Amino acid sequence: MARRAAGQLEAAQNALAAAEQASDRVRALTMTIRAYENGLIALREGLRRAAIREEVLRKRFEAKREEVMRLLGVLQSIETSPAPLLLLHPAGPTGTARSGMIASQVTPALQREAETLRKDLEEIATLRALQESAAQTLQDGLAGVQQARTALSQAISNRVDLPKRLLADPDALTRLIDSAETLEAFASGLTDMEDAGAPLPDFDPDRGNLPLPVAGTVLHRAGEADAAGIARPGIVVATRPRALVTTPWPATIRYRGPLLDYGNVMILEPGGGYLLVLAGLEEVYGELGEVLPAGAPVGLMGGEAPQGAAFPDAGADGAGANRTETLYIEAREGDKPINPAQWFAID
Structure with missing residues (x-):
């Protein structure tokens, strides 16, 4: 998995070079960033699994260390004993025959155990080499x-070529911002504002398979209370x-x-009286009234991206490690919130 992810990062690097010459650079760069993000996530997961596997093998080896040392001690004592004594048993010929039969059965088992340990040690060495070689790939990917x-x-x-749909009364937005005390009140007021421009493609709110605007893990579904006991729609x-956020x-x-206290907010109208609210961004892209195509970038999440040196170690903590930013996603029909799960493919 880590090797495959390294290949994805290499492909993303090539895509970045190609994007410099693309006629639609925004689209090309958006796809490139997505490729980088997916490659880094996959490589992180691969390194996490490699670290877990290495730890399992090391613990298994440590658990058998004492047993192996005892067996080696017995074998060494046998090797140092005079040959004639090895052929005799205190119980006589019968005991000697039985001890020979036992030795013939024990020897293959010892060989199998030694072979298993050898393979485990080789796998540990391979996993360690894989993690070390991935460090530069990670550094290049992050850069x-x-x-x-x-x-x-x-x-x-x-960018100057996007069509625009303008508000009939631009000053009404300023008045709404000044007067709204909640996100719900602001979104409801925004729905009532009229705009002028070409209609958007028909929006089917029950598709259920739209991609999430950002790569991440759902922490709270609609109506679930957070750590502070607050439930949101x-x-x-x-x-x-x-992380890159797209429409x-x-x-x-x-x-x-x-x-309000939501940080930077992006409110999108996909058509049909629906609104999509994205709150918690660090940077937002675009201008008021611009009509964006599907998959267009609308902003970036905040935080500091991890440095290459710290990236592999953090991967061993778990698949959710380093997901320190949160994006709030709300869907609305008219002035009422609806469950976003009916729009997005949420796993």
Whole structure:
């Protein structure tokens, strides 16, 4: 698995080079960042499994160390005994015959045990070499994804070709921001605002197979209370630092920027009176009214990405290690929240 992930990172590096020449650099860089993120996640998981397997083998070897030492001591004492004495037994010829039969049965078992230990030691050496060789791959991957993120930010700032749907009353948004005391109140007020522009593609809210906007693990489903005992109508997804957030469906940017205590918020309208609220981003991309295609980047999560040297060790802590950022995802129909699980493929 780790070797396959290393191949994914190499392919992402090639994609980054190709993206420099792509006509649609935003799309190319978005795909490149996704490739890097998937490759790094897979490599991290591969290293985690390798570390666990190595620990299992080491514990098994340590558990048998004393037994092996005793057997070696017996064998060494036999080797140092005079040959004539080895052929005699105190019980006479019958005892000598029986001891010979026992020795003939024990010897193959000892050989099998020795072969098992040899294979375990070889596997430990292979796993250790794999983890050491992955360090540079990780370092290159982390540097590559950071380079791609920087290039993406620049490409988005240079983008001028997206269509826009503008609010009929732009000042109404400012008044709503100043007056709204909750996310629900803000989203409800935003739904009532009229805009002008070309209609979006028909949105089917019951698809159930849209990709999540960010790679991560669902911490809380809709209606589940968090550690503070607060239940929200949306879902909370734990992500790794600087993870890329994208829109799962063609959508208009209805709001982007800081809101209340949610950090940076992106509110997208996929059409049909529905809204998708993404809260907790560090950076947000795009301008108000822009119509984004599916899979377009809308921002980055916060936090500090791990350094290459610390990355392999953290992988041994578990598959959820280093998912320190959280993205809140809420779906709304009109002025009412609905369960996002009916939109997204949540495993």
